[in-house]
Amino acid sequence: MIPAVSSGPYPVREGNLVRPLIGGTAAFQRIGEAVDAARHSVWLTVAFYDEALRFPEGRGALFDLLDRAAARGVEVRALFWRSNPESARYGTIFEGTGADRAMLRARGSRVRIRWDRAAGVFCHHQKSWMIDAGMPSETAFVGGLNLTAKSLERHDAYVEVTGPSGIDVARNFVQRWNGASERHAPDGNWNCDGTDEMPVPAAISGPQGPSTVQIQRMLPPDDQSILEQYERAIDAAQRTIYIENQAIPIPRIAGRLERALARGVDVVLLVPAIPEPYVYAARKDPGRRALFDGVAALGRHPGFRLVSIAALEGRERVPTYVHCKLMIVDDVWTTIGSCNLHANSLGGHSEMNASIWDAAFARELRCALFQRHLGVDTAQLDAVAAMRFYREIADRNGGSDWQGEAFTLQPQKYGVA
Numbered sequence: 001m002i003p004a005v006s007s008g009p010y011p012v013r014e015g016n017l018v019r020p021l022i023g024g025t026a027a028f029q030r031i032g033e034a035v036d037a038a039r040h041s042v043w044l045t046v047a048f049y050d051e052a053l054r055f056p057e058g059r060g061a062l063f064d065l066l067d068r069a070a071a072r073g074v075e076v077r078a079l080f081w082r083s084n085p086e087s088a089r090y091g092t093i094f095e096g097t098g099a100d101r102a103m104l105r106a107r108g109s110r111v112r113i114r115w116d117r118a119a120g121v122f123c124h125h126q127k128s129w130m131i132d133a134g135m136p137s138e139t140a141f142v143g144g145l146n147l148t149a150k151s152l153e154r155h156d157a158y159v160e161v162t163g164p165s166g167i168d169v170a171r172n173f174v175q176r177w178n179g180a181s182e183r184h185a186p187d188g189n190w191n192c193d194g195t196d197e198m199p200v201p202a203a204i205s206g207p208q209g210p211s212t213v214q215i216q217r218m219l220p221p222d223d224q225s226i227l228e229q230y231e232r233a234i235d236a237a238q239r240t241i242y243i244e245n246q247a248i249p250i251p252r253i254a255g256r257l258e259r260a261l262a263r264g265v266d267v268v269l270l271v272p273a274i275p276e277p278y279v280y281a282a283r284k285d286p287g288r289r290a291l292f293d294g295v296a297a298l299g300r301h302p303g304f305r306l307v308s309i310a311a312l313e314g315r316e317r318v319p320t321y322v323h324c325k326l327m328i329v330d331d332v333w334t335t336i337g338s339c340n341l342h343a344n345s346l347g348g349h350s351e352m353n354a355s356i357w358d359a360a361f362a363r364e365l366r367c368a369l370f371q372r373h374l375g376v377d378t379a380q381l382d383a384v385a386a387m388r389f390y391r392e393i394a395d396r397n398g399g400s401d402w403q404g405e406a407f408t409l410q411p412q413k414y415g416v417a
Contacts, residue, residue: 024154116176142161155244
């Protein structure tokens with residue numbers, strides 16, 4: 001049994017219907033459908049954004065989607081991260097510049113927008129959507145995809161949650177909206193002002209499905225429930241831990257994974273084959289040696305594989321960037337969200353994950369991901385046999401004869417240019 005956490009503000013709630021959305025096209029198509037069907041409200045938290053993103057099926061850019069909803073009388077609110085000078089090179093964002101506001105003015109946009117800074121170098125990294133909060137048509141989305149065109153090319157995931165846990169995605173939005181750092185700044189709002197306070201949602205949706213869910217966050221300084229849940233899940237694992245993440249784990253997590261390996265748990269960690277530039281820089285920094293030593297130590301266990309994926313483009317294999325943040329333990333528990341295993345996500349960013357206790361969901365997701373990565377159906381295999389099969393295929397791949405898209409990396413050389 002994977003224990004839940006009690007340190008965060010949101011409880012474990014039974015009776016949810018959950019649906020995985022793998023890949024940008026599937027996720028943005030379903031989110032676009034939900035926004036177009038919204039009857040009362042659309043609330044979203046945004047980290048990175050670029051205007052080149054187009055939602056599938058002709059839904060257009062983000063503000064095309066949102067402005068259509070607002071024109072129907074739907075209450076549309078968006079929280080955008082505004083960077084500090086220390087974090088200005090993180091990526092493309094919509095931070096309410098003069099040009100941004102001119103664009104909104106030209107559109108006649110009726111979306112209510114508020115900007116929010118994080119502390120120092122950190123960012124508000126949550127990626128959530130809340131549709132029709134408190135209404136019978138309520139549904140929520142929690143995941144890792146940024147609102148950028150690049151997201152359509154990456155391996156990533158969202159989970160749709162319908163049922164009692166939706167209220168916690170809504171409450172997170174209201175808490176952040178009412179406390180946003182820029183709410184009283186002259187340029188901190190659009191189509192509202194600093195007095196625009198939202199009531200805390202009170203209506204909990206009735207049961208919709210079989211899944212038990214807990215919405216968890218990293219929200220400094222008090223809420224570190226995602227980190228605690230990661231640790232509890234790894235410590236409780238008995239057979240398998242399957243991870244997809246943009247980052248290799250900090251030493252605190254790597255140490256727990258090594259202890260799991262030592263007691264016989266199989267671990268597969270899917271990461272980008274070509275990581276971000278900061279990883280190469282960290283590899284050259286003696287002060288960051290523990291990060292890479294931790295991954296090298298995992299590689300000394302026969303039950304561990306560090307892997308990545310590459311798609312076939314023409315006659316060439318091209319690495320697919322892994323932006324996913326998910327974990328499946330023992331085919332019984334899953335988490336999907338925005339929280340990486342690196343120091344920023346676990347030490348200063350705001351993040352949101354949905355932890356899911358549902359063996360059928362976990363197993364079906366594992367089979368879907370393995371089908372995608374291995375090119376073979378593992379539905380007839382238990383978790384241990386499937387992980388062994390994953391290792392065998394990934395070890396064979398890398399030459400001219402591939403099965404699927406997964407291939408093994410050398411842990412001791414990860415991040416070496």
